[in-house]
Amino acid sequence: MATDTFYTDHWKHIEDDRIARYEQMFQWREGNAALLEPAALAAGLSVLDFGSGPGFMALAIADIVGTSGQVHGVDINARFVADATRRAAGRPNVAFHHVEGAAVPLPDGAVDRAICKNVLEYVPDVDATVAEIKRVLAPGGRIHIIDSDWGFVVVEPWGKAGVERFFTAAAGAFKEPNIGRKAAGLLARHGFRDVEARVFAFADRDGRALPVLRNMKSYVAAGGRMAVAEADALLDAAERGVATGEYLFVLPQFLVSANKG
Numbered sequence: 001m002a003t004d005t006f007y008t009d010h011w012k013h014i015e016d017d018r019i020a021r022y023e024q025m026f027q028w029r030e031g032n033a034a035l036l037e038p039a040a041l042a043a044g045l046s047v048l049d050f051g052s053g054p055g056f057m058a059l060a061i062a063d064i065v066g067t068s069g070q071v072h073g074v075d076i077n078a079r080f081v082a083d084a085t086r087r088a089a090g091r092p093n094v095a096f097h098h099v100e101g102a103a104v105p106l107p108d109g110a111v112d113r114a115i116c117k118n119v120l121e122y123v124p125d126v127d128a129t130v131a132e133i134k135r136v137l138a139p140g141g142r143i144h145i146i147d148s149d150w151g152f153v154v155v156e157p158w159g160k161a162g163v164e165r166f167f168t169a170a171a172g173a174f175k176e177p178n179i180g181r182k183a184a185g186l187l188a189r190h191g192f193r194d195v196e197a198r199v200f201a202f203a204d205r206d207g208r209a210l211p212v213l214r215n216m217k218s219y220v221a222a223g224g225r226m227a228v229a230e231a232d233a234l235l236d237a238a239e240r241g242v243a244t245g246e247y248l249f250v251l252p253q254f255l256v257s258a259n260k261g
């Protein structure tokens with residue numbers, strides 16, 4: 001893969017082991033409901049899930065909007081779209097669409113809500129993507145962004161220096177690794193009203209978030225900016241830390257919502 005477009009290419013072509021890891025990482029869990037709360041979802045609404053991945057969140061949203069509502073998932077990865085479509089069999093209120101660029105295959109003003117979870121950090125042109133999402137939102141519709149900011153990560157027992165080395169080595173996998181802190185300003189710049197930002201943080205001590213670090217290790221390996229042995233040693237230290245109690249992983253999620261005037 002080209003190094004200058006790795007941040008987007010690594011989503012277009014995903015190896016089987018990463019697909020398996022993502023199916024685990026992106027399962028929709030009960031505790032995730034808080035992430036969606038600012039989106040003000042309700043029965044009967046139509047919703048865009050931009051970057052829907054394996055489709056688990058879109059299916060959870062379909063449960064909320066019910067059969068009088070509709071969910072459209074769009075994703076740049078064709079296999080995710082095929083797998084999500086299979087998962088949605090028999091659910092006429094959910095459809096998944098494969099996209100190749102920023103264009104969303106929906107008419108102007110088609111949806112009441114647009115949700116984008118952990119996607120904007122990867123898109124080639126975040127302004128073009130937000131403008132396109134705004135186009136498909138109905139007047140008065142609401143956008144809700146859920147995203148990380150890789151400058152706010154804590155991984156113990158790595159210490160600050162270890163975290164910085166590891167995430168700098170993985171940086172080629174992201175177009176905008178600090179999207180979390182920028183999302184509110186982004187929506188304001190695009191003319192959205194009532195921009196609200198909050199931060200949701202969860203501290204993992206039992207290792208359930210380790211797949212996120214293992215996934216990052218695949219980005220580190222692809223980037224060639226850190227020896228694989230060093231990345232392996234960091235992962236081993238984190239895994240051992242679960243048993244000794246020294247492990248702690250915090251990856252705050254920025255929740256940013258706004259209305260289209």
Ligand SMILES: C[S@@+](CC[C@H](N)C(=O)[O-])C[C@H]1O[C@@H](n2cnc3c(N)ncnc32)[C@H](O)[C@@H]1O
Pocket residue numbers: 008011012026050051052053054056057074075076077080099101102116117118119122123124
């Ligand atoms: C970290 S995953 C998040 C998946 C899902 N939103 C979730 O949280 O479970 C990022 C997703 O964004 C998709 N993606 C990346 N770039 C995209 C783009 N330019 N347009 C649409 N989808 C994109 C990827 O294929 C992947 O499914």
